[in-house]
Structure formats: C-alpha cells, structure tokens
Amino acid sequence: MTYFQELAEALPRIMNGVWVTLGLTLGGAALAMIIAVTLGLMARQPNTLIRGIARAIIEFFRGTSLVVQLLWLYFILPGLGINLNVIFVGVMALGLNYGAYSAEVVRGSINSVQSGQWEASTALSMSRVHRMRRIIFPQAWALMIPSLTNLLIHMLKGSAVVSFITIYDLTFRVDQLRLDTGTWFAYGLVGLGSYFIIAYILTLIMNMLEVRAKHRLGRGESLREMLSLKPARPSAETGVLP
Template identity: 85%
Template structure:
C-alpha cells in the first residue's frame, strides 16, 4: 500500500493536469450546452412551424444518436470535409451539443411550467415578448430548471471521460496510466472514484447555491448569505416572505 501511495505522489502532477483538462471540458461543454439549450428550448416553443420543426429535429438528432459516435464523427469525419478543429474543441462540441439537446427539453418544460397568471399579467402590462421573457418568465423558469440542469452537469462531468477515444489526456486517461504502475483497485477504486466524486460534489454545491440565489431573487426563501451564515434562520414572521 505504501508503494502505491508513493506511485500516486509521483504521478500526481500528471493526474492534476488530467483534472484540469476534465474541468475545462466540463466547463466549456456546459457553456455551449446552455447556449444550445436556451436557443433550442425557446425555438421549440415558437408558433412558427419552421422554427419549431428545426428545433425539434436538432434536439431529437442529438438525443437519439450516441455521444461516442458524435465525438468520433466530429474528430474523424469533419477533417475529411476540410474542417480541422482543435482536439479539445472537438470534445467541448460533442459534450455541448449532446447535453444541450437534453437541456433544451429542460428549458422548454420549465418555461411551460411558469404559472399562466404570470403570462397573463405581463401581457396585461403590454410587455413585449422579449421583455416579458427576460424580466418575468425566464427568471422564474431558471429557478425551476436548476435541479435538472445540475443532474445533466454531473452526467457531463462523467461523460467527459469518453474524450480518451480521441487521444485527450483527461483524468480517466491518467488514472488508467496509474493503474499500470499500481493496481486496478487502487487506481480506479480509490483515486479515480474519489476524484470524480469530489469534483461532482463541488459542482453540486455550486449549483445548489445558484438555486438558492435564484429563488431568493424571486422572494422565495433565504439569501445565499443567510444560508452560509452561522446565525439561526429567520422565521416567516421576521422575513415577511411566505415559505
């Protein structure tokens, strides 16, 4: 066991580089996925049949095909068509497009879940469609969609391991290299499992804080500062906010 930890200490700089690559892929993929999700989610709600049809086609295509196949297509087929992309960018694109298609349904469903009274009130105030969505509807939908987006973000973190297929040295790749120097149970069962769990837990905490902040801005629940404070939570009578 001592020898295993010595091997881990020697390999740690490479493993840390793998952690940074995995975080970069997850962050880049999440940004692209959110952009895709909002765009397609809003398009899927349009009355225009063409816009709605385009959105549904893209969503179903990326949800209905394998992420591995999409990754290999971007990496091997695009160069044959004269499009050469950086290998990291290929990984980000594959993750962002695939998970963005799933997230688009989360966006669409969350917007549809906003109470009809909110739509009617904003219409009565003669708000434009853009102003209504930006100021009234989307902030409420955002608070609703965060839990589902958190699940997709964790899935994306774990799904980023497939980039080893296109020679990206991510966390999984370096953990596998550690396996060659130590043992399978130590590399995968302790180091790999532990590092992925820590990263996933930190991402979950960040998303939970975003959810608390989003709900507080809508007047629902305590603020992020109050949540992190050591002081006892204030009662409904003290805050004047209904639970």
C-alpha cells in the same frame, strides 16, 4: 514501491487530468446552456418551421451516441476540410449532446411557469422579448436548476469518452496509474474519489445558484443568510421561524 508512492509520483499527471476534465465539463456546460436556451425557445415558437427545426436538432443529438458524435467530429470534419483543436472537439461534442437534453429542461421549465404570470405580463403590454427576459425566464431558471445540475454531473462523468480522441483527461491518467501499479487500486481509490469530489463541488455551486435564483423571486432566504451561522429570522407573515 507501495501504491501510495506510485500515487505521489503520478500526482502531477493526475492533477493535469483533473484540469482537462474540468475544462471540458465547464466548456461543454457553457456551450450546452447556449444551445439549450436557443433550442428550448425555438421549440416553443408558433411558427411550425422554426419549431420543427428545433425538434429535429434536439431529437438527432438525443437519439445518437455521444461517442459516435465525438468520433464524427474528430475524424469526419477534417476530411471535409474543417480542422478543429482536439479540446474544442471534446467541448463541442459534449455541448451539442447535453445541450439537446437541456433544451427539453428549458422548454419544460418555461411551460411550468404559472399561467397568471403570462397573463399579467400580457396585460401590462410587455413585448414578447421583454416578457420573457424580465418575467418568465427568471422564474423558469429557478425551476430548471435542479435538472440542469443532474445533467452537469452526468456531463462530468460523460467527459471520460474524450480519451477516444487522445485527450489526456482524468480517466486517461487514472488508467495510466493502473498500468503503473498493475492493480485496480487507481480506479478503486483515485478514480472514484476524484470524480466524487469534483461532482460534489459542482453540486454545491449549483445549489447556491438555486438559492440565489429563488431569493431573487422572493421565495426563500438569501445566499448570505443560508451561509450565515446566525439563527434564521422570524417570518414576516407568521412571526415564527420558517
């Protein structure tokens, strides 16, 4: 039986692994974003206690291994009477670990918003919440997307560690194919190709979010214009193509 025949027979299992990996990545990304925004905002608070709690959480999860965190959640929590679904454990480990990294991206991007924007919103007597929601965060969001894209792709690849707790993800299924074929064909073709395709699709989606975020700020073409086959319109200021 040829390698491609083996691949055809294993394709349903491979696709199942792809969906598991996607679920872990997207679930982990959603949790990481919630954690990142929360900790990123806390790390900017003038209150020393709140800022200190945020820094402690960020440094702990950045400074310890994702594998150790995963095993701790899977093996230690049940001993404390907390039993979690194995998929949720994977999502939680990814979200906590990458959420800590992303918190620094959020904090740094907010700090990078021009000081004039802060001063203008203060002059308009906006509350701190209103100022952050309507003025500062939309601008910071456009700045943080490229870094968050890198972390999302890193999370996709890092999700392979869930095989340590018997989650049958893409890497686990590819390894099964390697055992069936008795060669490294599975990793060389199926593994690399699958991860690359998923990563490329996620990158395209994040790039579209970046275009949309910048357009909402008046800093570039809209997503529709970017995807259109029509030639770009002349700039309103210069009368020439951008």
